[in-house]
Amino acid sequence: MLQQLYSDLIKQDVKPFLSKCGFAKKSLNFYKVTDSLIYMFNFQKSSGNSADNVMFYVNCGIYAAELAQLQSREILTAPKEAECHFRARIGEIVKSVPDRFSITPDTNMDELRKTLLSGLEEVIHFFDTMTSARSIVDYYTLGSFLHLGEESFHFLLQSNEVAAAKNYLKALQEKYGTEQRWSIFENKYNAIFNKYGVESDKL
Structure with missing residues:
Protein backbone atom coordinates (compact mmCIF):
# COMPACT_ATOMS: atom_id res chain seq x y z
CA MET A 1 0.00 0.00 0.00
CA THR A 131 23.66 28.03 -17.38
CA SER A 132 27.00 26.68 -18.63
CA ALA A 133 29.98 24.46 -17.85
CA ARG A 134 31.59 27.59 -16.42
CA SER A 135 28.75 27.90 -13.88
CA ILE A 136 29.53 24.41 -12.60
CA VAL A 137 33.26 25.13 -12.43
CA ASP A 138 32.57 28.39 -10.58
CA TYR A 139 30.33 26.60 -8.07
CA TYR A 140 33.04 24.13 -7.10
CA THR A 141 36.01 26.51 -7.26
CA LEU A 142 34.33 29.28 -5.26
CA GLY A 143 33.35 26.73 -2.61
CA SER A 144 36.90 25.27 -2.59
CA PHE A 145 35.57 21.78 -3.27
CA LEU A 146 37.82 18.91 -4.36
CA HIS A 147 34.97 17.53 -6.49
CA LEU A 148 35.64 18.26 -10.18
CA GLY A 149 39.06 19.70 -9.26
CA GLU A 150 41.00 18.27 -12.17
CA GLU A 151 38.35 19.25 -14.72
CA SER A 152 38.17 22.75 -13.22
CA PHE A 153 41.92 23.26 -13.54
CA HIS A 154 41.84 22.06 -17.16
CA PHE A 155 38.88 24.34 -17.86
CA LEU A 156 40.52 27.44 -16.33
CA LEU A 157 43.99 26.88 -17.79
CA GLN A 158 42.59 26.13 -21.25
CA SER A 159 40.82 29.50 -20.99
CA ASN A 160 44.13 31.10 -19.93
CA GLU A 161 42.63 32.07 -16.58
CA VAL A 162 45.87 31.42 -14.73
CA ALA A 163 45.14 33.69 -11.76
CA ALA A 164 41.80 31.98 -11.12
CA ALA A 165 43.45 28.54 -11.31
CA LYS A 166 46.18 29.58 -8.86
CA ASN A 167 43.61 31.07 -6.46
CA TYR A 168 41.65 27.82 -6.56
CA LEU A 169 44.80 25.77 -5.87
CA LYS A 170 45.69 28.04 -2.96
CA ALA A 171 42.16 27.72 -1.51
CA LEU A 172 42.27 23.92 -1.81
CA GLN A 173 45.67 23.78 -0.13
CA GLU A 174 44.48 25.96 2.74
CA LYS A 175 41.41 23.74 3.18
CA TYR A 176 42.92 20.28 2.69
CA GLY A 177 46.72 20.78 2.91
CA THR A 178 47.08 19.19 6.35
CA GLU A 179 45.32 15.99 5.27
CA GLN A 180 47.44 12.96 4.44
CA ARG A 181 45.76 12.54 1.05
CA TRP A 182 46.61 16.09 -0.06
CA SER A 183 49.93 15.09 -1.67
CA ILE A 184 48.03 12.83 -4.09
CA PHE A 185 45.81 15.70 -5.25
CA GLU A 186 48.72 18.15 -5.31
CA ASN A 187 50.73 15.91 -7.64
CA LYS A 188 47.74 15.58 -9.98
CA TYR A 189 47.14 19.32 -10.02
CA ASN A 190 50.83 20.15 -10.57
CA ALA A 191 50.85 17.80 -13.56
CA ILE A 192 47.90 19.68 -15.05
CA PHE A 193 49.64 23.05 -14.56
CA ASN A 194 52.79 21.62 -16.19
CA LYS A 195 50.74 20.42 -19.15
CA TYR A 196 49.76 24.02 -19.87
CA GLY A 197 53.29 25.33 -19.22
CA VAL A 198 52.24 27.17 -16.06
CA GLU A 199 54.10 27.21 -12.75
CA SER A 200 51.70 26.16 -9.99
CA ASP A 201 53.45 28.37 -7.40
CA LYS A 202 53.73 25.74 -4.69
CA LEU A 203 52.82 27.32 -1.39
Missing part, protein backbone atom coordinates in the same frame (compact mmCIF):
# COMPACT_ATOMS: atom_id res chain seq x y z
CA LEU A 2 2.75 2.46 0.91
CA GLN A 3 4.60 1.49 -2.24
CA GLN A 4 1.45 2.44 -4.16
CA LEU A 5 1.39 5.83 -2.43
CA TYR A 6 4.98 6.39 -3.59
CA SER A 7 4.18 5.31 -7.15
CA ASP A 8 1.12 7.58 -7.21
CA LEU A 9 3.19 10.49 -5.90
CA ILE A 10 5.66 10.14 -8.78
CA LYS A 11 2.99 9.53 -11.42
CA GLN A 12 0.26 11.97 -10.35
CA ASP A 13 2.27 14.81 -8.75
CA VAL A 14 5.96 14.79 -9.61
CA LYS A 15 5.69 13.87 -13.30
CA PRO A 16 3.02 16.50 -14.21
CA PHE A 17 4.86 19.19 -12.23
CA LEU A 18 8.26 18.49 -13.83
CA SER A 19 6.69 18.07 -17.28
CA LYS A 20 5.33 21.62 -17.03
CA CYS A 21 8.91 22.74 -16.26
CA GLY A 22 10.30 21.04 -19.38
CA PHE A 23 11.51 17.75 -17.87
CA ALA A 24 10.88 14.41 -19.59
CA LYS A 25 10.68 11.16 -17.60
CA LYS A 26 12.91 8.20 -18.34
CA SER A 27 12.66 5.43 -15.75
CA LEU A 28 13.10 7.17 -12.36
CA ASN A 29 15.01 10.06 -13.91
CA PHE A 30 13.66 13.33 -15.24
CA TYR A 31 15.73 15.22 -17.82
CA LYS A 32 15.70 18.72 -19.25
CA VAL A 33 18.07 19.17 -22.20
CA THR A 34 19.45 22.53 -23.33
CA ASP A 35 22.15 23.42 -25.87
CA SER A 36 24.97 23.23 -23.34
CA LEU A 37 23.66 21.35 -20.30
CA ILE A 38 21.40 18.50 -19.21
CA TYR A 39 19.54 19.02 -15.92
CA MET A 40 18.18 16.01 -14.10
CA PHE A 41 16.32 14.73 -11.06
CA ASN A 42 16.75 11.14 -9.88
CA PHE A 43 14.34 9.47 -7.46
CA GLN A 44 16.20 6.82 -5.50
CA LYS A 45 14.40 4.43 -3.18
CA SER A 46 16.23 3.52 0.00
CA SER A 47 17.61 0.00 0.33
CA GLY A 48 16.19 -0.12 3.87
CA ASN A 49 12.52 0.04 2.87
CA SER A 50 9.92 -2.15 4.56
CA ALA A 51 6.18 -2.76 4.41
CA ASP A 52 5.54 0.10 6.86
CA ASN A 53 8.20 2.58 5.74
CA VAL A 54 9.02 3.59 2.16
CA MET A 55 11.96 6.02 2.07
CA PHE A 56 13.38 7.80 -0.96
CA TYR A 57 15.99 10.38 -1.90
CA VAL A 58 15.87 13.08 -4.56
CA ASN A 59 19.22 13.51 -6.31
CA CYS A 60 19.87 16.55 -8.50
CA GLY A 61 22.42 16.67 -11.29
CA ILE A 62 23.75 18.81 -14.12
CA TYR A 63 25.73 17.29 -16.98
CA ALA A 64 27.97 19.37 -19.26
CA ALA A 65 29.24 17.93 -22.55
CA GLU A 66 32.10 20.45 -22.42
CA LEU A 67 33.34 18.98 -19.14
CA ALA A 68 32.87 15.43 -20.42
CA GLN A 69 35.19 16.32 -23.30
CA LEU A 70 37.81 17.52 -20.80
CA GLN A 71 37.50 14.10 -19.14
CA SER A 72 37.96 12.43 -22.56
CA ARG A 73 34.65 10.67 -22.03
CA GLU A 74 31.85 9.79 -24.42
CA ILE A 75 29.18 12.49 -24.65
CA LEU A 76 25.97 11.20 -23.08
CA THR A 77 22.39 12.15 -23.93
CA ALA A 78 20.77 10.62 -20.83
CA PRO A 79 23.44 10.56 -18.10
CA LYS A 80 22.90 8.75 -14.85
CA GLU A 81 23.06 10.88 -11.71
CA ALA A 82 26.54 9.52 -10.92
CA GLU A 83 27.73 10.69 -14.35
CA CYS A 84 26.65 14.29 -13.83
CA HIS A 85 29.26 16.98 -13.20
CA PHE A 86 27.19 18.81 -10.60
CA ARG A 87 25.63 16.48 -8.04
CA ALA A 88 23.69 17.17 -4.86
CA ARG A 89 20.83 15.84 -2.81
CA ILE A 90 17.80 18.12 -2.79
CA GLY A 91 18.40 18.99 0.88
CA GLU A 92 21.86 20.37 0.05
CA ILE A 93 20.33 22.92 -2.31
CA VAL A 94 17.08 23.64 -0.44
CA LYS A 95 17.81 23.70 3.29
CA SER A 96 14.13 23.55 4.26
CA VAL A 97 13.69 20.16 2.56
CA PRO A 98 14.89 16.85 4.06
CA ASP A 99 17.60 14.81 2.39
CA ARG A 100 15.41 11.73 2.75
CA PHE A 101 11.63 11.50 2.47
CA SER A 102 9.69 8.83 4.33
CA ILE A 103 6.19 7.44 3.76
CA THR A 104 4.71 5.59 6.75
CA PRO A 105 1.11 4.78 7.71
CA ASP A 106 1.07 8.07 9.67
CA THR A 107 2.47 10.29 6.91
CA ASN A 108 0.41 13.30 5.90
CA MET A 109 0.70 12.89 2.14
CA ASP A 110 -0.58 16.40 1.43
CA GLU A 111 2.24 17.86 3.54
CA LEU A 112 4.84 15.59 1.96
CA ARG A 113 3.60 16.46 -1.53
CA LYS A 114 3.71 20.18 -0.76
CA THR A 115 7.23 19.97 0.68
CA LEU A 116 8.54 17.87 -2.21
CA LEU A 117 7.06 20.00 -4.99
CA SER A 118 8.17 23.26 -3.41
CA GLY A 119 11.67 21.76 -3.05
CA LEU A 120 11.72 20.73 -6.70
CA GLU A 121 10.64 24.24 -7.66
CA GLU A 122 13.49 25.76 -5.62
CA VAL A 123 16.01 23.44 -7.27
CA ILE A 124 14.73 24.47 -10.70
CA HIS A 125 15.31 28.12 -9.71
CA PHE A 126 18.85 27.09 -8.73
CA PHE A 127 19.27 25.26 -12.05
CA ASP A 128 18.27 28.49 -13.80
CA THR A 129 21.40 30.13 -12.33
CA MET A 130 23.61 27.32 -13.67
Whole structure:
Protein backbone atom coordinates (compact mmCIF):
# COMPACT_ATOMS: atom_id res chain seq x y z
CA MET A 1 0.00 0.00 0.00
CA LEU A 2 2.75 2.46 0.91
CA GLN A 3 4.60 1.49 -2.24
CA GLN A 4 1.45 2.44 -4.16
CA LEU A 5 1.39 5.83 -2.43
CA TYR A 6 4.98 6.39 -3.59
CA SER A 7 4.18 5.31 -7.15
CA ASP A 8 1.12 7.58 -7.21
CA LEU A 9 3.19 10.49 -5.90
CA ILE A 10 5.66 10.14 -8.78
CA LYS A 11 2.99 9.53 -11.42
CA GLN A 12 0.26 11.97 -10.35
CA ASP A 13 2.27 14.81 -8.75
CA VAL A 14 5.96 14.79 -9.61
CA LYS A 15 5.69 13.87 -13.30
CA PRO A 16 3.02 16.50 -14.21
CA PHE A 17 4.86 19.19 -12.23
CA LEU A 18 8.26 18.49 -13.83
CA SER A 19 6.69 18.07 -17.28
CA LYS A 20 5.33 21.62 -17.03
CA CYS A 21 8.91 22.74 -16.26
CA GLY A 22 10.30 21.04 -19.38
CA PHE A 23 11.51 17.75 -17.87
CA ALA A 24 10.88 14.41 -19.59
CA LYS A 25 10.68 11.16 -17.60
CA LYS A 26 12.91 8.20 -18.34
CA SER A 27 12.66 5.43 -15.75
CA LEU A 28 13.10 7.17 -12.36
CA ASN A 29 15.01 10.06 -13.91
CA PHE A 30 13.66 13.33 -15.24
CA TYR A 31 15.73 15.22 -17.82
CA LYS A 32 15.70 18.72 -19.25
CA VAL A 33 18.07 19.17 -22.20
CA THR A 34 19.45 22.53 -23.33
CA ASP A 35 22.15 23.42 -25.87
CA SER A 36 24.97 23.23 -23.34
CA LEU A 37 23.66 21.35 -20.30
CA ILE A 38 21.40 18.50 -19.21
CA TYR A 39 19.54 19.02 -15.92
CA MET A 40 18.18 16.01 -14.10
CA PHE A 41 16.32 14.73 -11.06
CA ASN A 42 16.75 11.14 -9.88
CA PHE A 43 14.34 9.47 -7.46
CA GLN A 44 16.20 6.82 -5.50
CA LYS A 45 14.40 4.43 -3.18
CA SER A 46 16.23 3.52 0.00
CA SER A 47 17.61 0.00 0.33
CA GLY A 48 16.19 -0.12 3.87
CA ASN A 49 12.52 0.04 2.87
CA SER A 50 9.92 -2.15 4.56
CA ALA A 51 6.18 -2.76 4.41
CA ASP A 52 5.54 0.10 6.86
CA ASN A 53 8.20 2.58 5.74
CA VAL A 54 9.02 3.59 2.16
CA MET A 55 11.96 6.02 2.07
CA PHE A 56 13.38 7.80 -0.96
CA TYR A 57 15.99 10.38 -1.90
CA VAL A 58 15.87 13.08 -4.56
CA ASN A 59 19.22 13.51 -6.31
CA CYS A 60 19.87 16.55 -8.50
CA GLY A 61 22.42 16.67 -11.29
CA ILE A 62 23.75 18.81 -14.12
CA TYR A 63 25.73 17.29 -16.98
CA ALA A 64 27.97 19.37 -19.26
CA ALA A 65 29.24 17.93 -22.55
CA GLU A 66 32.10 20.45 -22.42
CA LEU A 67 33.34 18.98 -19.14
CA ALA A 68 32.87 15.43 -20.42
CA GLN A 69 35.19 16.32 -23.30
CA LEU A 70 37.81 17.52 -20.80
CA GLN A 71 37.50 14.10 -19.14
CA SER A 72 37.96 12.43 -22.56
CA ARG A 73 34.65 10.67 -22.03
CA GLU A 74 31.85 9.79 -24.42
CA ILE A 75 29.18 12.49 -24.65
CA LEU A 76 25.97 11.20 -23.08
CA THR A 77 22.39 12.15 -23.93
CA ALA A 78 20.77 10.62 -20.83
CA PRO A 79 23.44 10.56 -18.10
CA LYS A 80 22.90 8.75 -14.85
CA GLU A 81 23.06 10.88 -11.71
CA ALA A 82 26.54 9.52 -10.92
CA GLU A 83 27.73 10.69 -14.35
CA CYS A 84 26.65 14.29 -13.83
CA HIS A 85 29.26 16.98 -13.20
CA PHE A 86 27.19 18.81 -10.60
CA ARG A 87 25.63 16.48 -8.04
CA ALA A 88 23.69 17.17 -4.86
CA ARG A 89 20.83 15.84 -2.81
CA ILE A 90 17.80 18.12 -2.79
CA GLY A 91 18.40 18.99 0.88
CA GLU A 92 21.86 20.37 0.05
CA ILE A 93 20.33 22.92 -2.31
CA VAL A 94 17.08 23.64 -0.44
CA LYS A 95 17.81 23.70 3.29
CA SER A 96 14.13 23.55 4.26
CA VAL A 97 13.69 20.16 2.56
CA PRO A 98 14.89 16.85 4.06
CA ASP A 99 17.60 14.81 2.39
CA ARG A 100 15.41 11.73 2.75
CA PHE A 101 11.63 11.50 2.47
CA SER A 102 9.69 8.83 4.33
CA ILE A 103 6.19 7.44 3.76
CA THR A 104 4.71 5.59 6.75
CA PRO A 105 1.11 4.78 7.71
CA ASP A 106 1.07 8.07 9.67
CA THR A 107 2.47 10.29 6.91
CA ASN A 108 0.41 13.30 5.90
CA MET A 109 0.70 12.89 2.14
CA ASP A 110 -0.58 16.40 1.43
CA GLU A 111 2.24 17.86 3.54
CA LEU A 112 4.84 15.59 1.96
CA ARG A 113 3.60 16.46 -1.53
CA LYS A 114 3.71 20.18 -0.76
CA THR A 115 7.23 19.97 0.68
CA LEU A 116 8.54 17.87 -2.21
CA LEU A 117 7.06 20.00 -4.99
CA SER A 118 8.17 23.26 -3.41
CA GLY A 119 11.67 21.76 -3.05
CA LEU A 120 11.72 20.73 -6.70
CA GLU A 121 10.64 24.24 -7.66
CA GLU A 122 13.49 25.76 -5.62
CA VAL A 123 16.01 23.44 -7.27
CA ILE A 124 14.73 24.47 -10.70
CA HIS A 125 15.31 28.12 -9.71
CA PHE A 126 18.85 27.09 -8.73
CA PHE A 127 19.27 25.26 -12.05
CA ASP A 128 18.27 28.49 -13.80
CA THR A 129 21.40 30.13 -12.33
CA MET A 130 23.61 27.32 -13.67
CA THR A 131 23.66 28.03 -17.38
CA SER A 132 27.00 26.68 -18.63
CA ALA A 133 29.98 24.46 -17.85
CA ARG A 134 31.59 27.59 -16.42
CA SER A 135 28.75 27.90 -13.88
CA ILE A 136 29.53 24.41 -12.60
CA VAL A 137 33.26 25.13 -12.43
CA ASP A 138 32.57 28.39 -10.58
CA TYR A 139 30.33 26.60 -8.07
CA TYR A 140 33.04 24.13 -7.10
CA THR A 141 36.01 26.51 -7.26
CA LEU A 142 34.33 29.28 -5.26
CA GLY A 143 33.35 26.73 -2.61
CA SER A 144 36.90 25.27 -2.59
CA PHE A 145 35.57 21.78 -3.27
CA LEU A 146 37.82 18.91 -4.36
CA HIS A 147 34.97 17.53 -6.49
CA LEU A 148 35.64 18.26 -10.18
CA GLY A 149 39.06 19.70 -9.26
CA GLU A 150 41.00 18.27 -12.17
CA GLU A 151 38.35 19.25 -14.72
CA SER A 152 38.17 22.75 -13.22
CA PHE A 153 41.92 23.26 -13.54
CA HIS A 154 41.84 22.06 -17.16
CA PHE A 155 38.88 24.34 -17.86
CA LEU A 156 40.52 27.44 -16.33
CA LEU A 157 43.99 26.88 -17.79
CA GLN A 158 42.59 26.13 -21.25
CA SER A 159 40.82 29.50 -20.99
CA ASN A 160 44.13 31.10 -19.93
CA GLU A 161 42.63 32.07 -16.58
CA VAL A 162 45.87 31.42 -14.73
CA ALA A 163 45.14 33.69 -11.76
CA ALA A 164 41.80 31.98 -11.12
CA ALA A 165 43.45 28.54 -11.31
CA LYS A 166 46.18 29.58 -8.86
CA ASN A 167 43.61 31.07 -6.46
CA TYR A 168 41.65 27.82 -6.56
CA LEU A 169 44.80 25.77 -5.87
CA LYS A 170 45.69 28.04 -2.96
CA ALA A 171 42.16 27.72 -1.51
CA LEU A 172 42.27 23.92 -1.81
CA GLN A 173 45.67 23.78 -0.13
CA GLU A 174 44.48 25.96 2.74
CA LYS A 175 41.41 23.74 3.18
CA TYR A 176 42.92 20.28 2.69
CA GLY A 177 46.72 20.78 2.91
CA THR A 178 47.08 19.19 6.35
CA GLU A 179 45.32 15.99 5.27
CA GLN A 180 47.44 12.96 4.44
CA ARG A 181 45.76 12.54 1.05
CA TRP A 182 46.61 16.09 -0.06
CA SER A 183 49.93 15.09 -1.67
CA ILE A 184 48.03 12.83 -4.09
CA PHE A 185 45.81 15.70 -5.25
CA GLU A 186 48.72 18.15 -5.31
CA ASN A 187 50.73 15.91 -7.64
CA LYS A 188 47.74 15.58 -9.98
CA TYR A 189 47.14 19.32 -10.02
CA ASN A 190 50.83 20.15 -10.57
CA ALA A 191 50.85 17.80 -13.56
CA ILE A 192 47.90 19.68 -15.05
CA PHE A 193 49.64 23.05 -14.56
CA ASN A 194 52.79 21.62 -16.19
CA LYS A 195 50.74 20.42 -19.15
CA TYR A 196 49.76 24.02 -19.87
CA GLY A 197 53.29 25.33 -19.22
CA VAL A 198 52.24 27.17 -16.06
CA GLU A 199 54.10 27.21 -12.75
CA SER A 200 51.70 26.16 -9.99
CA ASP A 201 53.45 28.37 -7.40
CA LYS A 202 53.73 25.74 -4.69
CA LEU A 203 52.82 27.32 -1.39
